[in-house]
Amino acid sequence: MGGTDMVRHMLGRMMVLAMLGVAAVIGSTALADAQVSVDIGIHLGSPPPLVAVPETPVMYAPSVNGNFFFYDGGYYVFRRGAWYMAPRHDGPWALVAPAYVPRPLLAVPVRYYRVPPPEWKHWRAEAAPRWQPAYGRHWEDRHEPVKAEHRAEHHELRHEDERR
Secondary structure: OOHHHHHHHHHHHHHHHHHHHHHHHHHHHHHHHHOOOEOOOOOOOOOOOOEEOOOOOOEEOOOOOOEEEEEOOEEEEEEOOEEEEEOOOOOOEEEEOHHHOOHHHHOOOHHHOOOOOHHHOOOOOOOOOOOHHHHOOOHHHHHHHHHHHHHHHHHHHHHHHHHO
């Protein structure tokens, strides 16, 4: 390779590297814009104490002024008719479409919602909220096997404890 060819080759490599660098910056900016985080108005400095919701795999935070739950490694908040989920107690929070809200959360009785919506005021505290319009007519059917499975698991654990 002659001197001129070598310079062209080096300039070509530098140009490719520069374009890759620009593409990486633009791509990461676009990715950051695509990751939406929502401020749900609950700001906690540390994880709140959690209490088990009886007969469910869900926990709730009675000390938080909001409908704050923990299930299957994720934090969930029900606020203004919508569910939000985060990997940590302090976010980042993302809106969860009704079809993707875990069934055990939908089965939590009204009494465990610290700030229930006004329309729930006259609903039975021991029963799950009436999710029908947004969550489908038969969400209870999808929930029942989970509840039955959890009851069986709870029953087994109790018998194991009694044997010890």
